[in-house]
Amino acid sequence: MKGLAGLFLLLGACTPSFSETFLVLPFFNTSGAKTIDWIGESISEKITEALAAEDLLIVQRSDREKLFADLKLRRYAPLTRGTIMEIAINLDAGVVVFGDFEVGPGDGSTPRPLTIRAEVVNVRAVRRDPPHTQSGSLDELSQLQNRVAWYVLKAVLEARAPAYDAFLRRHRVTRLDALENYIRGLTAVPVEQKLKLLSNAARLQEGFTQPAFELGKLHWSRKDYKAAAEWLQKVDSSDPNHRDALFYLGLSRYMTGDFQAAADALQTVANAVPLAEVLNNLGAARHRLGEGEALSLFRRAIDSDSADPDYHFNAGFALWKQGRFEEAAESFRAVLQRVPEDQLATLMLGRCLNRTGPRPGDPRSEGLERLKLEYSENAWRHLKAVLEPARK
Numbered sequence: 001m002k003g004l005a006g007l008f009l010l011l012g013a014c015t016p017s018f019s020e021t022f023l024v025l026p027f028f029n030t031s032g033a034k035t036i037d038w039i040g041e042s043i044s045e046k047i048t049e050a051l052a053a054e055d056l057l058i059v060q061r062s063d064r065e066k067l068f069a070d071l072k073l074r075r076y077a078p079l080t081r082g083t084i085m086e087i088a089i090n091l092d093a094g095v096v097v098f099g100d101f102e103v104g105p106g107d108g109s110t111p112r113p114l115t116i117r118a119e120v121v122n123v124r125a126v127r128r129d130p131p132h133t134q135s136g137s138l139d140e141l142s143q144l145q146n147r148v149a150w151y152v153l154k155a156v157l158e159a160r161a162p163a164y165d166a167f168l169r170r171h172r173v174t175r176l177d178a179l180e181n182y183i184r185g186l187t188a189v190p191v192e193q194k195l196k197l198l199s200n201a202a203r204l205q206e207g208f209t210q211p212a213f214e215l216g217k218l219h220w221s222r223k224d225y226k227a228a229a230e231w232l233q234k235v236d237s238s239d240p241n242h243r244d245a246l247f248y249l250g251l252s253r254y255m256t257g258d259f260q261a262a263a264d265a266l267q268t269v270a271n272a273v274p275l276a277e278v279l280n281n282l283g284a285a286r287h288r289l290g291e292g293e294a295l296s297l298f299r300r301a302i303d304s305d306s307a308d309p310d311y312h313f314n315a316g317f318a319l320w321k322q323g324r325f326e327e328a329a330e331s332f333r334a335v336l337q338r339v340p341e342d343q344l345a346t347l348m349l350g351r352c353l354n355r356t357g358p359r360p361g362d363p364r365s366e367g368l369e370r371l372k373l374e375y376s377e378n379a380w381r382h383l384k385a386v387l388e389p390a391r392k
Contacts, residue, residue: 023059023093024048028078028100036103037076038183043116043145047097050149052240053170057378059091067091088123096121097152103138111137118148120155142174170238178204182211194218209239220248225255243269247375250281259288276304277372280311284369287318294318309338310370313345317368325352
């Protein structure tokens, strides 16, 4: 048998801890045709999406790709079990999911057959079972990878896994051409090519939110904030990237001057994940709206990460605007303790010491709030999982 067909499924002797980190590798292409390598990434993305939707901790694709490059490993090529374990250990993953796929030849009158084989390995404990296999036609790729993803959830979550019908309601079937454009866009390097392929994917299937999220992030990185917001607002609550999308939607709205919409988006994120960067940006939006709540948000960000000078600066700026010069001076001193060369903090400290308040119409007194432009809830989710009592 080709590829991993003769291998066994390795599962932990017990269900993995819910604070465990999961690594999903691209599925190996055993068909010999490189033009369909993208299918291996598609299966991997679907499994990753299913795990993330259950709030499980996932190794980021960018971290996985960096390690592949460091180890000089070719994506989609079969790996030895030893190499797979080495990758998992290097990425501090307790559970690794991998497998292979095979696409058979077609005769033009019938769809090409597709077989997917999946393995789940608990790196810390081992039990052998047959690999899980799904077979059908290439046209049914979305349905087949949905089944594989649900199987993985059942393997790692056991009784906590969602019922299959409930899982399918959350993970809709996607057209093959839309999937191909999405995955090719996701892995493409030239930005213009990524934009074209991802736009095709979104156009080919209405409600396909994954390319909408990627397009939003791409436009954000290009500082096209209006276009970014148009795409990011299409990412609905069923998408695991929903909170990420809301964070960048809030930033995009802020950059276009729609501070109320920015605050609304960021408030939703803060309610679920009160990260320091979220609280800070929400405070900045509230401050631009003239709301007194902004100062308490900046202070909450400081409580979460007192080492970051930007949170102290924003608190100082809010205090200075209120004429609370002594308190503001303490905040700006905190900034300078961390970044002595911060010229704006030095200027603001001087204003506080001279008791010089804001001057109407002075551009140097407006829009000084500092934003955080990166969002990652993995560390927060990991800490939450460790602190929560173990769930059955």
